[in-house]
Amino acid sequence: xxxxxxxxxxxxxxxxxxxxxxxxxxxxxxxxxxxxxxxxxxxxxxxxxxxxxxxxxxxxxxxxxxxxxxxxxxxxxxxxxxxxxxxxxxxxxxxxxxxxxxxxxxxxxxxxxxxxxxxxxxxxxxxxxxxxxxxxxxxxxxxxxxxxxxxxxxxxxxxxxxxxxxxxxxxxxxxxxxxxxxxxxxxxxxxxxxxxxxxxxxxxxxxxxxxxxxxxxxxxxxxxxxxxxxxxxxxxxxxxxxxxxxx
Ligand code: SAM
Numbered sequence: 001x002x003x004x005x006x007x008x009x010x011x012x013x014x015x016x017x018x019x020x021x022x023x024x025x026x027x028x029x030x031x032x033x034x035x036x037x038x039x040x041x042x043x044x045x046x047x048x049x050x051x052x053x054x055x056x057x058x059x060x061x062x063x064x065x066x067x068x069x070x071x072x073x074x075x076x077x078x079x080x081x082x083x084x085x086x087x088x089x090x091x092x093x094x095x096x097x098x099x100x101x102x103x104x105x106x107x108x109x110x111x112x113x114x115x116x117x118x119x120x121x122x123x124x125x126x127x128x129x130x131x132x133x134x135x136x137x138x139x140x141x142x143x144x145x146x147x148x149x150x151x152x153x154x155x156x157x158x159x160x161x162x163x164x165x166x167x168x169x170x171x172x173x174x175x176x177x178x179x180x181x182x183x184x185x186x187x188x189x190x191x192x193x194x195x196x197x198x199x200x201x202x203x204x205x206x207x208x209x210x211x212x213x214x215x216x217x218x219x220x221x222x223x224x225x226x227x228x229x230x231x232x233x234x235x236x237x238x239x240x241x242x243x244x245x246x247x
Contacts, residue, residue, distance in 0.1 A: 001155050002032040002081065002106040004074045005144050006067070008049050008113055010037045012141045021159055022152055030157040033148065036074070041066040050114055059115035067110065067117060071125045074108050081106030083127045084147065085117065086140030090129030093147065095170035097130075101147070102154025109147060111140030167207075173226030175219060177210035209235045216240070 005013060013035045017023060025031040039047040043065070050060040071083060082104055091097065101107065110117065110126065122129065132143045152158045159165050169176040180191040194206045212235050215222050228236070 001030075001104075001151070002034070002078050003148055003151075004078055004081070004106075004108045005033070005035045005111065005148075006038055006070050006074070006109065007035065007111040007139075007141055007144070008038045009111075009139070009141055010035045013145070016145055017148075022148065025152060025155070025158040028157070030155060031152055036070060038062075038066050038070055041069040041073075043069075053115060061115050062112060062117040062121075064118040064120050067121045068125065071108065071110070071121070075125070078106045078108055080104070081108050083108045083110065083125055085110045085122055085126040085129045086112060086132075086143040086147075087116065087129040088131050088134070088136050090131035092134075093130050093132045093143075093150070095150075098150045099154055099171075101151045107147065107151065109140070109144040111144050113139045170222075173222060174211045175214040175222070177207040177214065208232065209239065212236055213239050216243075 007013070017026070017033055017035070022031065022033070026033055038049050042048060049062055049066050051063050053059065053061045075081070075083065082101070084107055086109060110121070130143070130147065132146045137143060153165050153168075156162070165171060167176060180195060184191050184196060192206065194202050197203070208231075212223075212232060215226070216236065216239055223236070
């Protein structure tokens with residue numbers, strides 16, 4: 001998958017894209033992530049990317065000319081890519097959407113700053129506005145990184161063990177089960193016995209039960225949309241019963 005990022009702060013991405021699974025996926029050629037300095041698409045001597053808003057008022061607005069130049073070029077280089085404007089006014093970024101983007105051929109991510117980008121950029125060149133949450137960031141760079149990280153996890157070959165993605169929170173509509181590692185006992189707290197048993201069926205059942213329990217306790221509203229088997233519904237009843245008895 002090719003991902004292009006358009007920003008006035010390209011160095012923002014230096015460290016995050018040089019670490020961990022994303023970096024390794026880029027080295028192996030599974031991901032091709034290119035960060036573009038918007039100033040390189042300006043034509044004036046001072047490489048200006050923003051201007052005062054028509055109508056007056058506080059803040060600056062990102063000028064259309066360099067954004068049009070950048071996006072027209074990148075759409076040609078990354079055909080089929082979805083052009084995304086990071087924006088607090090966009091569609092909320094959730095796991096179902098992450099999975100859908102994971103199947104697309106590429107993304108071009110536009111990072112806004114100041115009061116945002118000239119509206120004509122959105123009208124003419126943006127396929128979708130995406131928000132990572134109902135709050136306002138200073139710039140789109142942090143949000144772009146969230147999109148890169150989450151979509152990259154869906155691309156085959158990025159995460160070494162695909163089953164670890166499938167058991168992540170939200171993937172199947174539930175939160176993940178708790179995890180433990182050595183030592184088996186630490187400061188008087190023991191790892192659940194079943195995890196040491198070597199009984200894979202019992203471990204799988206415990207994990208499913210704990211995923212249901214975490215979801216019921218922390219995000220009960222997710223259960224309404226989750227795909228639950230008859231066995232899951234029975235487990236949920238048991239968990240509710242145990243909770244009512246204060247277990
Ligand atoms: N005036 C804009 C508004 O209220 O809709 C906010 C502009 S914000 C200070 C600057 C830039 O940060 C935006 O253009 C956008 O790219 C990015 N941004 C801010 N909050 C965001 C969010 N929740 N999700 C995605 N991008 C966001």
